Amino acid sequence: AQSVTQPDIHITVSEGASLELRCNYSYGATPYLFWYVQSPGQGLQLLLKYFSGDTLVQGIKGFEAEFKRSQSSFNLRKPSVHWSDAAEYFCAVGATGTYKYIFGTGTRLKVLA
Amino acid sequence: EAGVTQFPSHSVIEKGQTVTLRCDPISGHDNLYWYRRVMGKEIKFLLHFVKESKQDESGMPNNRFLAERTGGTYSTLKVQPAELEDSGVYFCASSRAGKGTDTQYFGPGTRLTVL
Numbered sequence: 001a002q003s004v005t006q007p008d009i010h011i012t013v014s015e016g017a018s019l020e021l022r023c024n025y026s027y028g029a030t031p032y033l034f035w036y037v038q039s040p041g042q043g044l045q046l047l048l049k050y051f052s053g054d055t056l057v058q059g060i061k062g063f064e065a066e067f068k069r070s071q072s073s074f075n076l077r078k079p080s081v082h083w084s085d086a087a088e089y090f091c092a093v094g095a096t097g098t099y100k101y102i103f104g105t106g107t108r109l110k111v112l113a
Numbered sequence: 114e115a116g117v118t119q120f121p122s123h124s125v126i127e128k129g130q131t132v133t134l135r136c137d138p139i140s141g142h143d144n145l146y147w148y149r150r151v152m153g154k155e156i157k158f159l160l161h162f163v164k165e166s167k168q169d170e171s172g173m174p175n176n177r178f179l180a181e182r183t184g185g186t187y188s189t190l191k192v193q194p195a196e197l198e199d200s201g202v203y204f205c206a207s208s209r210a211g212k213g214t215d216t217q218y219f220g221p222g223t224r225l226t227v228l
Contacts (some may be wrong), residue, residue: 004155032214043117044219047211051214078172090156099144099211103156 002027004093006104013081014112021076021107023091032094033074034101035065039087047089050074061085086111115139117220119205121203125226131193134223138187138207145188147180151201159203162188163211174199181205195227 005024013019025031032051036044048059055067065076074091088108092101118137126132147159156200159178160170164185173180177196182188192199202224206217 034216036219041221043221044206046216046218049216092156094212096213099146099161099208099215100158100172101148101156101157101217103148105153105155 002093002102004091004102004104006107008107008110009105010110011026012110012112013109015083016080019076019078019081019109021089021091021109023074023076024072025074025091025093025102026072026101027093029082033065033067034092034094035059035063035074035076036090036092037061037087038090038106044090047076081109081111082113083111085109087088117205117218119203119220119223121223122221123224123226124194125178125228127228128197129194131191132195134190134192134203134205134224134225136188136190136205136220138205139218142207142209142218143185144215144217145182145207146206146212147188147190148204148206148219150204150222151198151213156204159190161211168211192225195225197227200227202226 003026034049035047048057050067051055088106090106091104120135145162150156158174161168162182178190202222204222206219208215208217
């Protein structure tokens with residue numbers, strides 16, 4: 001069955017520290033991968049997406065993600081976290097011939113001053 | 114351009130009542146989707162419109178849920194009668210094309226609480 005796993009429900013980091021949010025997917029077809037962020041009171045905002053090509057993808061707000069087919073992973077990274085990054089982050093997968101996104105359960109990020 | 118808007122942002126109703134959620138997609142987006150997130154769970158697909166036609170409503174929980182998209186513009190999602198388990202955040206999204214490669218743009222969601 002198609003699924004997306006975000007193993008970390010909550011993560012706390014200090015401002016200025018590096019960040020890595022994990023995402024693993026199970027999908028038979030070629031996956032198209034997305035990271036969204038939801039800040040309080042806001043909608044889901046697209047951070048970045050991967051369809052093909054370079055497996056290291058750059059996104060907005062200084063985020064990047066790396067697609068590793070061998071590990072079925074698409075982890076999100078940021079070298080230095082800002083207090084405004086506190087939000088909930090969702091990994092999602094789509095695929096050729098489909099239109100549904102399959103989401104993980106989300107990771108809530110807390111940033112300590 | 115304006116993003117996807119949803120109304121209301123919050124709704125609190127009692128079990129057995131009816132609630133209607135509205136979504137206005139980005140102008141020019143023929144594809145409209147409804148998703149739902151029950152507390153602590155993943156965001157799950159409910160249904161997909163292309164213009165005014167339902168393409169896939171396989172994610173709709175039961176026949177208490179009715180979605181419409183009159184004229185291919187805004188969409189409504191009605192829950193009648195509401196049950197406790199319907200509580201959650203209902204997201205609407207839209208895209209130009211209905212393909213897995215097409216970015217879906219999400220609204221802020223409607224938080225529904227059924228007491």
